[in-house]
Amino acid sequence: MIHKYAELIVKKGVNLQKGQVLVITADVESAELVKAIAKVAFEVGAQDVIPNYIDGEITRMRYMNNDIDYFKQVPEYIQHLRNDYALKNAAVLTIDSEDPEGFKDVDPLKLQAYRKAMREACSTFYDHLEYGIDRWCVVGAPSLKWANKVFDDMSDEEAVEALWNAIYHVSRVDTDDPLAAWEEHRRSFEERVNILNDMAIDTLHYTNSLGTDLTIGMNDGYLFAGGGSYTTDGIYSFPNIPTEEIFTSPDYKRVDGIVYSSKPLNFNGSLVDDFWIRFENGRVVDYDAKLGKNVLTSIIETDEGAHYLGEAALVPYDSPISNLNILFYSTLYDENAACHLALGVGFNECIKNGYEMTKEELHEHGINDSATHVDFMIGTADLSIIARTKSGQEIVIFKDGNFAF
Helix, strand or coil, X not given: CHHHHHHHHHHHHCCCCCCCEEEEEEEHHHHHHHHHHHHHHHHCCCCEEEEEEECHHHHHHHHHCCCHHHHHCCCHHHHHHHHHHHHCXXXXXXXXXXXXXXXXXXXXXXXXXXXXXXXXXXXXXXXXXHCCCCCEEEEECCCHHHHHHHCCCCCHHHHHHHHHHHHHHHCCCCCCCHHHHHHHHHHHHHHHHHHHHCCCEEEEEEECCCCCEEEEECCCCECCEECEEECCCXXXXXXXXXXXXXXXXXXXXXXXXXXXXXXXXXXXXXXXXEEEEEEECCEEEEEEEEECHHHHHHHXXXXXXXXXXXXXXXXCCCCHHHHHCCCCCCHHHHCXXXXXXXXXXXXXXXXXXXXXXXXXXXXXXXXXXXXCEEEEECCCCCCEEEEEECCCCEEEEEECCEECC
């Protein structure tokens, strides 16, 4: 199973090409998966595989034992690792195995400071990802603390095995031919994406019984995307494994109303739960949370752009991840179990000719800019989304939490 997972990640996730370098960032607990991925990567002709191991417990110690000024700079070796390999068009893989409560006592302003410093110091790296120059993928692998959080009624061994099985299932690794299953998955995305892109949508109106009543305006020339995407060299890959979302970047100035979270948000090892956000003319004007409000504040206050939406994603309530009825406490998985929004930067691929625009031009066309991008889940079993087209026609997009077409 781990070989099938590694093969899926290399051949579909980053779609590694002969002679390309693969850079992997992973916790030390994921070493077995890293080695399996490296084996497949070299089999397909990788020039090299660069493992960048981290240790979640040591990272926590670093935050607990330094003041905030330490995190306003990024070590040169990290800058070189990211920027230099970006210039070599390396494929980038991140294996997420984060303890959902690993940073719960860490000052969120330290995390905010480091995120901003990283974005500035590694601008070449992030620009190559945002402009579709380099391929990247995020996948999951169990850690003991993560497994214990998800399956808190099991022994350590049982919990880790259960989390592996859940990851394999939602990633379609437990099918006879995972690679073929993902090609079929790709086709299902493309059908709905084409329908949405042909609708000439002006606004999307979200309502549900939690109290969500939110209207999101679309950009002229908007594009929905989903499943995977092409990099500028014409190669198709899947940036997230698993993925169930069809997404777009709305007009950041045209968001009005209130939205309620439907699942906890795990942000860098800190949980935010039972929260709501109110928007006026696109900007966050009020918010609250029963758990982790200070963390939510740190997200919104990252910069001015973090006060606006960069993404609106459609995920059916009846989907493989949702149907497992497991709360993963991981955005990678939980965002693919429910419709979600994201504060922060939008996507070049979500507007016509976006890859040819500068950041300033994207902003002028309604695509948000920020140093952060944080997804939060809003989908429920009774979510309704009604599109209003440029011609004034109303079309039901979601009914009872699922696509209406």
